Amino acid sequence: MGTVATGSRIGVLGGPGSGKSTQCANIAKHFGYTHLSTGDLLRAEVKSGSENATMIQNMMKEGEIVPSEVMIKVLQKAIQDSKNDKFVIDGFPRSEENRAAFEAVTKIEPAFVTFFDCPEQEMERRILSRNQGREDDNIETIRKRFKVFLESSLPVVEYYDSKGKVRKVDAAKPVEEAFRYNEMHIIVLPYLFSMLFVI
């Protein structure tokens, strides 16, 4: 165990448009983590035309959660391909069922989970202005994704919170401020804890 091992598997959760991808990209760049964006992995799967491509595309269009076994397979492959033992998982698990299935199959539990807390109105504004050409970034699907987030994904945050693993970020703040908060939890606090054990 060392400074790095303490926080080597980080989960990032938050509503659609809360800034998860933006912050994960920063974490990856600054601290040598591999950024595993579950949404991007699914979009790549759709593009590849694999056996599940049409099913995944249809579910994403509706803002629904893709079956755990499909997501886990894709995620496991990305973890293996990364050849890194430090990774940040962006946007997964999205339901308690996702979480239990992933932990049962991989035995991987995050060291901690960063929760991006952001008002719905701000998330909606960000998504409608991000212009990434995504099929699900339209107002109808956005509303469905908010509902799925509240009903299925927030219970995952509550679960990790009950284990003392949640670090809440005020995601309505500017990018730099939210990043400083992440930096604190990934570098500064683990370092201080490791010093405690050395002493």
Ligand SMILES: Nc1ncnc2c1ncn2[C@@H]1O[C@H](COP(=O)(O)OP(=O)(O)O)[C@@H](O)[C@H]1O
């Ligand atoms: N803290 C922030 N303040 C303002 N805009 C932000 C912030 N973080 C991200 N954004 C912008 O909001 C949009 C959604 O961010 P993104 O990282 O894609 O969110 P998510 O991965 O949670 O869906 C992007 O256009 C991004 O540039």
Ligand SMILES: O=c1ccn([C@@H]2O[C@H](COP(=O)(O)OP(=O)(O)O)[C@@H](O)[C@H]2O)c(=O)[nH]1
């Ligand atoms: O673990 C995951 C991650 C994503 N998705 C699907 O991919 C979409 C887009 O997810 P992404 O994380 O890219 O975007 P966000 O909703 O956070 O803006 C979601 O609405 C889901 O349909 C999923 O089913 N399981």
